[in-house]
Each structure stands twice: as structure tokens, then as C-alpha cells.
Amino acid sequence: MQKSADIPGEIVSTLNGGGRVEDDTLVVEVEHLKKTFGKNEVLKDINLHLRRGENIVVLGKSGSGKSVLIRCIVRLIEPDEGKVMILKKNIEELNNDELNQIRGKIGFLFQSGALYDSMSVRENLEFALRRKLKTDSKDRVDMLVREALEDVGLIKDIDKMPSELSGGMRKRVSLARTLILKPEIMLYDEPTTGLDPFTSREICELILKVQKKYATSSIIITHDTDCVKITSNRVFVLKDGKCFAEGTYEDLKSSGNSWINSFLR
């Protein structure tokens, strides 16, 4: 990690210098990303690169643009400027069918879980799977649903409705619903928000288990220090719409910067 000479008080790594990074292991490349809502400039020239098998944690205050960043990556939000490459494809240049194909390789865990209220746990998992596999084979779909639910430890709740589940269980089902599509990249939007410390830890361990079993690369947005410690290979700190610091958890912890320490204490 190096201290930037031209931005006093900010700590950035060489990887975030803004130049094009040539690396075959890169699965997500975000370059010079800008997004403005009305007069509010949320993202100002963001550069972020995720390597295969890596977990990046994005830290930042509420409203610093963390969720906007990952929504721009899956193109739920259209960036104003900049480039997003997923698996070496510029998503700006893709048509709807190609975009859906790329999205099939990305898993997105929403903050609220975003389970379909009108469907049971089983139907939530089957919904996207049937469309992806383009099959009606009940046995095959059932096997995959059970396997995904076993991975998150919720096989006994397969026929429950989302309203019958606790916050932690909803997050797990949501994770199972994402994993069933066998994504290469996982985006987690505050996976531990609203959960007790014990359940938060379980979710973090689940994220690591998923990374190992499915060989995923992940971008995790969180405020939870324990989650940062457990899951991160690299931490990306956003402040005022810019990358304030980037490095490993230990690097940032020992940086001596009071603003960063207020996050990581």
C-alpha cells in the first residue's frame, strides 16, 4: 500500500491509480466510474479490480456510494461515465440477451434478501433455475434446490414462506437462490446488516464456505468489522465518492489514519 502524493491525507494503492490494468485473472474491472443523482455526485472516478478467487470488501459511510457501485457493476444503475468490464466484456456494449447471459454468471445478495413474497422457499429457488436450465425435469430441479439449501443449512425449511423466516434465514435462502445458478462472481450488499453478532458471524463463514466450494470471486459491502476481518483479502474504502484507501485489513488497521480506524476498531 502506498501513500498518494497528490491527494494529501488519502491512502490509495498503486492498483487504484486509474490506469488500465492488464491481468488475465481480473474478473471485474471498473475504470473511471462516475455517477450523479441530480446535483449529488455519488461516485467520482472510481477504479476497482477484482481478481479470480479474491474477496474485496468495500467500506464506507452510509451514502458514500457503495451500493451504487455494485449496482453499476450489474447495470441495475446506468453509470454516467466510465467502463465496467465483467469477465472481459464491456457491459455497456452488450445487448439485453448478452447482458442477461453475463448476469447469469453474477450472484447478487441484496441487503433485504429480496425473496419473492408470494413464493415458498422451494419456489424462490426453482424460479430462476427453471428458466436458466430451460428444463421441466422435476427430479433434477428438486435435487439442485435441495443441494443449495443443504449448503446454507435450511433444508428443513424448504416449504416455508419467506414471511415465516427470520432475518438470518432470509439471507441464507437468498444466498442459496443465488448459488443455485452457480455464479462466478458474488456481490454482497451488506450481508450482515440487521443481524445479531452470532448470526452475522455465521453468514460471514458461509461467505467463505461459498467462496471455497463454488470458487467465486466476491465484492462485499459491509460496515461490520468482524465481517471485514473474516472475509476480506483486500479492503476498498470509499469516502466522498472516491477511493480513500485500499489494502489488506492489516495494512489499513496499521495505517494510523483516524478516519479508517474509526471503521476498523
Added chain:
Amino acid sequence: MKLDTVENAQTDVNNSSGEEPSEESAFSSIRSFFLEVSLLTKFIVRFFAELFKAPFEFGEIIKQSFQIGYRSFYLVVITGFIMGLVLTIQARPTLISFGAEAWLPAMVSVSIIREIGPVITALICAGKVGSGVGAELASMRVTEQIDAMEVSGINPFKFLVVTRVIASTCMIPLLVVFADTVSLSGSYLGVNLESDISFNLFFNQVFASINFIDVLPAFIKAFFFGFGIAIISCYQGYYSGHGTEGVGRASNLAVVYASLMIFILDMIAAQITNLFM
């Protein structure tokens, strides 16, 4: 390529409204109105573009037909029966004063089939179906369920909007047929409250007074009512603002605009029908 995302739609509307008060506020309101109309037009064009694309989601269309048709059935039937009964009771004294009591079945049936049946049924459905669809899609937007569909490679517009519009377009004409039938039965009861007329005689008079030109326009406009109610409700829900306020607003606007649309379409239908009478 610019995607038709909720953020784009909301940003377009927000950018067009309310920045400069006083002198420019009227101008910005007009601009906002036309922008809203253009977004709704884009929404309708997208509906027709998606309508003929696979997958066709037949299961969801049947589910929504059940929700819209069967779940509104009893409300429409009860309202229709009362409508026929009350119309007959109210019309009788006037017709008696003109010595035209014998025309009561004919007058009531033409009123019900040509105008009151389709419009009242559509208004009831605008309230029940419109608010339901608007609130459901808006809450799906707020709880990120629509985004979740999108990121898993499912076309939420196709699954949520196209299916509901098809279901509503098919179900509301059927509900109108039921409402008309029950309304005439109510009318038969209304006639029999103060005089004695047989079932056969009553319905002979009814069918003798109704022509094909009475039934066809009413049935056609019911299709447009069904389409309009669903497309407006889906538009309000799909592009709703965030938070619970957005859900309430979407539900409210769905009912208001759908009801207004029914009267506008009815006025147009009346003008077109008159050309052929």
C-alpha cells in the same frame, strides 16, 4: 445502449420538475405531464414489443387471470345485481309518468348493456385490481424483488407486467358479461317488486330491444378498459418511488388514473359507436 431502468425513469421525471418555483412552475408542471405521458407511451410500446417474445409465462398468466377474474367475481356480481335493481326502481316512476312502464325492461337492458355494465364493472376493477397491482409491483420494487429478478437474468417486465396486462385484458370483458347478466336479473326482481311479469316475458322484451350494435361496442370497450387498467397500474407500480410512501402513492395514482382513463375511453367509444348507429 441506455436501459429502461427505474432510476432512468425517475431521474427523467425528477429533472423536469420543481427546480424553479413561481414563474417556471407552471411550465415545469406541463413539461412533467408530457414527460410522464411519453414514459407511459414508451411503457406501452415495450409491452407490445415483449408480448410476442418467448418465454410466454402461461402459468403466470393463468395465475393472474385467477387473481383478477375470480377474486373480483363476487364483488362485481353483487354490485351488478344491486345496480340492476336500483336502476329499475329509480326509472319506474319517470316511465309511469310518461305512460311508458311497459318500456322498463327495454330501457334498463339497453342502459346496462351499452353503458352502465361495462363502466361500473371497469370502475370496480380499477379500484380493486388497479390498487392491488400498483401496490404489489411497487412493494416488489421497494423490497428489491424486481432488481433480484433482473440480476438473475429474468425479464421482470415480461413476468410481471405482460402477464398482468394480458390477464386483465381477457378477464374484465368476462366480468362485464357476468355483471350484465346478474344486473338484468336484478332488474327482473325490481320490476316484480311492484308488478307481476313472467321471467320469459321480461327477457323476451330485453332481447327484443338489444341489437348486435349494442353488444359489440360494449364488449370491445371492455377489452380496452381491461388493458388500460392493467397498463396504468403496472406503470405506476413498476416505476414507483422508494419507501412505503412510494407504495401508497403508486396504489393511489393507479386507481385515480385508471378511473380517469375509463371515462376518457368511454367518451371516445361513444363517439365512435355513434358513427355506426
